[in-house]
Amino acid sequence: MxxxxxxxxxxxxxxxxxxxxxxxxxxxxxxxxxxxxxxxxxxxxxxxxxxxxxxxxxxxxxCPDTLTYEEINEDLKTKFIGRKIVHFDSIESTNIEAKKLAEQGEKEGTIVVAEEQTLGKARMGEKWYSPRGEGIWMSIILKPKISPEFAAEVTNATVEAVGKALIKIEPSVEIKKPNDIFVNDKKMCGILTEIDGELNLLNYVIVGIGINVNQEQFPESMKLKYTSLRICKNKVFLRKKLLCDILNNIEPMYEDLLMKIRKPSHRGS
CATH class of the missing domain: 1.10.10.10 (Winged helix-like DNA-binding domain superfamily/Winged helix DNA-binding domain)
Known part of the structure; x- marks a missing residue:
């Protein structure tokens, strides 16, 4: 805006x-x-x-339930994660855009979010179904200045942070590491982490997060494998509130992880 x-x-x-x-x-x-x-x-x-x-x-x-800074800043408690949101109505992939921005020097904590993804990315080269206005499709730019060997721990911290927000809504949420969240054996959330770095130092980490929020149904080929908060609870949720809760969870868990990694005892383990 x-x-x-x-x-x-x-x-x-x-x-x-x-x-x-x-x-x-x-x-x-x-x-x-x-x-x-x-x-x-x-x-x-x-x-x-x-x-x-x-x-x-x-x-x-x-006010609309759009995933913009103007709609979450009042309840956002973070210092840097989510303090800049690059919002798209429609985009191929938030991860692709976030990588472009990171290469151009975009600051840590910036988020790329879209109302719709046309080529959303999932693990193993699969496509993530990202219909307009029905979920949270976002990518976070992180610059942890740690060795690539610890990148998986960033994913673990993120999935724990997202799970913490979702379990308050749906107690049967189950975290399946490294990067998925399920309810009743159906996937509700997927996390895709992509990195760039040298041998001993990460230049940046892109954490892509896809959460099924308000879908009433899925394509026939996905019905047995995927679910949404709306399907589980039979009600519509404010995506912007959930986004804010997730960001408020991610930042302290990310900072705690970095402190742990940088401790001499952790580096030597």
Whole structure:
């Protein structure tokens, strides 16, 4: 989201119980009424429900369940993971895009997330089914500065962090290391870790995470192998809340892992 639009949204969120006049927004942001109208229209196009009344102004009624920074930042407790989110409506693969960004020097903790993947990646070269708006399809850029031999431990920490968030919703969640989460013998989440590095040092780690959240059904060939939170609980879930919970779990577990790896006793084991 462009900077001015974010600031307009912030004002509307802070005053969600009342109408906010165009004059007030204009005074706070130093922009024209025309600019305000254009940004309000853009927010509506992005899925925000905003009432516009003459002589009253604007009122935010509802926010979309999109996986953007603006929709999770209020509850995000991390220092760096998820503090920058690169959001796509549709993309071939978040892992591919995250690798491109990492090669260009993108900072650690940046997340690539998409509403839909057309060529989502799974283990063994398989495709991950990623329908629009029904799951969490994301990749995290990490730069742990550790030996490649410890890359698998990053995957382990991630699957534990995701499992911790999911088990609060569905107690029968079962973590199957190295990188899968199942419910009743059907896969709900898969994690694909890809690395780049030298002999003794990782340049970066891309942790791709796919979580089936709100799918009501799967293609015939997948029905016996995959499930979603919605199928398990018979209700729709806010993806943005789950995303925030997962990121809040991942960062401390990742930091604890790095401390453990860097201890002399661990390096010598």
């Amino acid at each position: 462009a900077g001015v639009k974010i600031r307009v949204l912030e004002i509307l969120k802070k005053n969600s119980n009342d109408f906010v006049s165009g004059q007030r927004i204009s005074d706070e942001l130093g922009i024209t009424r025309t600019a305000i109208w254009k940004n309000i229209k853009s927010l509506k196009d992005n899925g925000y429900t905003i009432l516009s009344l003459t002589n009253k102004g604007y009122k935010l009624v509802d």
